[in-house]
Amino acid sequence: MKHNGELTEVIGNHIRTDGTQETDIPGLRFIRTSENSEPVYSVYEPSLCIVTQGSKVVMLGKETFQYDPTSYLTASVHLPITGQVVEASPQIPYLSLQLQLDMNQVLEILQSSPQIGKPKGESGRGLVISRMSESLLDAVLRLVRLLDTPQDIPVLSPGLQREIIYRVLQDEQNDPLKKFALIGSQAQRIAKVIDQINRNFDQPLRVEELAQQVRMSSSSFYSYFKEVTGMSPIQYQKQLRLQEARRLLFTEELNAAEASFQVGYESPSHFSREYTRKFGLPPGQDLRRLRGTL
Known part of the structure; x- marks a missing residue:
């Protein structure tokens, strides 16, 4: 080139x-x-x-x-x-x-x-x-x-x-x-749901309600959503929550329990398990490693 x-x-x-x-x-x-x-x-x-x-x-x-x-x-x-x-x-x-x-x-x-x-x-x-x-x-x-x-x-x-x-x-x-970009297309309706999840990722997610908003059956909505994002709506929300929690731990100096509640988890232990699965270390150890790297 x-x-x-x-x-x-x-x-x-x-x-x-x-x-x-x-x-x-x-x-x-x-x-x-x-x-x-x-x-x-x-x-x-x-x-x-x-x-x-x-x-x-x-x-x-x-x-x-x-x-x-x-x-x-x-x-x-x-x-x-x-x-x-x-x-x-x-x-x-x-x-x-x-x-x-x-x-x-x-x-x-x-x-x-x-x-x-x-x-x-x-x-x-x-x-x-x-x-x-x-x-x-x-x-x-x-x-x-x-x-x-x-x-x-x-x-x-x-x-x-x-x-x-x-x-x-x-x-x-x-x-x-x-x-x-096309108004009224299936893809654009999915994009609107994606935007909604991004703005409210700390809120409970109900696939049936999201499907109704875009006038799809739950199975069709699930299939289209996964085609667009490569993951299910719940998995998508989980990625947003964990990434935001990691940011909060690093920049806001919250502890793991505070960060977990702020991004929508009800159980700190459940949050810790999913965080470890995502980032390879529990929240405290991951934070120490991040600070040591930087």
């Missing part, structure tokens, strides 16, 4: 130390790390993720996705994932960017671009790896270059972000992104 080297250089000039850096372009952030990482637990929002140097593995449920400079990742809904950088060094650090996707803008572009093919099927996985194209890479490079002329960002950034979404939608691999 002829534009990848230049994109890597521009990103490297703007993020010189390991970590995540927000940019002056709304919704655009850079990530850098100079060594292979431990698993990192987070929630992907609708976004486009591009690696320009190195390689990363993302685990969603029991599925594994790997991408590098020859490919890119698209997330169409909020998804609790485990990410791990698997190719990085001080000499050749891992460099990537993440651009948030506005689903209303995705829908508007779909409706105004008849040349974009209609999606096939009802739903699909909410996370997709696609092959990188020169046209997409060129549009992303022109967007990132705006950071060198910040006065141009308000005028030129919206149009370039629109072009990037258009290039992504041209790829048939991204049919799921189209489905999640």
Whole structure:
């Protein structure tokens, strides 16, 4: 890819130390790390993720996705994932960017671009790896270059972000992104439920009630939800709860019982068992290991 080297250089000039850096372009952030990482637990929002140097593995449920400079990742809904950088060094650090996707803008572009093919099927996985194209890479490079002329960002950034979404939608691999944007589609109804669970993950979850909200039978809702997220609604909620509890333990200095109640668990012992199953250590030991690592 002829534009990848230049994109890597521009990103490297703007993020010189390991970590995540927000940019002056709304919704655009850079990530850098100079060594292979431990698993990192987070929630992907609708976004486009591009690696320009190195390689990363993302685990969603029991599925594994790997991408590098020859490919890119698209997330169409909020998804609790485990990410791990698997190719990085001080000499050749891992460099990537993440651009948030506005689903209303995705829908508007779909409706105004008849040349974009209609999606096939009802739903699909909410996370997709696609092959990188020169046209997409060129549009992303022109967007990132705006950071060198910040006065141009308000005028030129919206149009370039629109072009990037258009290039992504041209790829048939991204049919799921189209489905999640289309009003009234099965995928969009599932996306609304996913958003609701994200906002209320500490509340009891009743699959029958969620199915009724989207006018599906419980079995159909369960099947569609698992097709999109790679996990059941209960498993999805559990991932959100455990990730938030871990964040609370580390940043708010709560004890395990306090964190468990705050994310919706009624039993601290049940929370501790599920936490250990997820992160490999009980809460207290995991917290000590995290602090020692940092």
